[in-house]
Amino acid sequence: MSNSxxxxxxxxxxxxxxxxxxxxxxxxxxILDTVSDDEDVKLSFDALGVxxxxxxxxxxPNAFGSFLDLIDDPAHPSLGCDIDIEEPDTEGRCAVTFxxxxxxxxxxxxxxxxxxxxxxxxxxxxxxxxxxxxxxxxGGGCVVITVAGIxxxxxxxxxxxxxxxxxxxxDEAVDGFVLALADQEHGLSFWNNDHxxxxxxxxxxxxxxxxxxxDKPIAHSEPEWLAMPAPLAFS
Numbered sequence: 001m002s003n004s005x006x007x008x009x010x011x012x013x014x015x016x017x018x019x020x021x022x023x024x025x026x027x028x029x030x031i032l033d034t035v036s037d038d039e040d041v042k043l044s045f046d047a048l049g050v051x052x053x054x055x056x057x058x059x060x061p062n063a064f065g066s067f068l069d070l071i072d073d074p075a076h077p078s079l080g081c082d083i084d085i086e087e088p089d090t091e092g093r094c095a096v097t098f099x100x101x102x103x104x105x106x107x108x109x110x111x112x113x114x115x116x117x118x119x120x121x122x123x124x125x126x127x128x129x130x131x132x133x134x135x136x137x138x139g140g141g142c143v144v145i146t147v148a149g150i151x152x153x154x155x156x157x158x159x160x161x162x163x164x165x166x167x168x169x170x171d172e173a174v175d176g177f178v179l180a181l182a183d184q185e186h187g188l189s190f191w192n193n194d195h196x197x198x199x200x201x202x203x204x205x206x207x208x209x210x211x212x213x214x215d216k217p218i219a220h221s222e223p224e225w226l227a228m229p230a231p232l233a234f235s
Contacts, residue, residue: 002132008081009099012112014119017051019085019094021115024052028067032077055115070110079111080104098124109143109150121146175228176205181219191223 059065081100141154190203
């Protein structure tokens with residue numbers, strides 16, 4: 001028998017108000033772990049304050065419904081880490097350290113995204129391993145959190161992309177295609193499935209099959225497919 005771990009230790013800066021929200025989130029988990037009576041749960045929810053209720057509003061009869069949406073296993077709520085909050089610095093920011101050997105990566109990321117807007121953009125790394133040296137049981141990754149959302153990256157995907165690039169006969173389009181539209185005045189703009197043509201940083205990346213099936217939008221000129229260049233890490 002062996003033990004597995006998902007470890008992380010990182011520090012991010014945020015406003016005192018957002019740091020307080022993290023403290024309340026820890027209290028909320030303790031409440032959900034120790035209080036079972038519905039009336040007591042509602043009273044405990046109200047005691048966390050107005051702002052907690054604004055960030056995590058009740059969902060129907062479940063006062064903690066929105067908060068539990070963050071958690072991977074609502075029946076056993078946990079973040080899997082300790083949260084240490086320092087006093088505000090001279091610029092009014094609190095250094096908040098997250099550390100744990102069984103950190104719930106996605107739950108923590110969702111909590112930061114939802115309750116700690118002053119910390120964005122931010123990112124953290126995590127590592128996974130076991131006591132025993134078992135093939136395929138080691139890895140890690142990182143999480144990038146911005147106002148636009150959460151992006152998860154892991155070493156398995158990086159490895160798969162790297163090996164695909166190595167064995168491919170050509171680097172062309174290994175990383176997909178973007179649909180570009182040329183304009184004499186504004187230069188190139190790039191298609192995004194949600195917002196139409198815009199900047200490259202928001203472009204939708206298509207696989208070769210997706211590009212072949214995609215019905216190009218009507219524009220003042222014919223949009224063209226461009227192959228994405230290799231990321232620096234894979235060059």
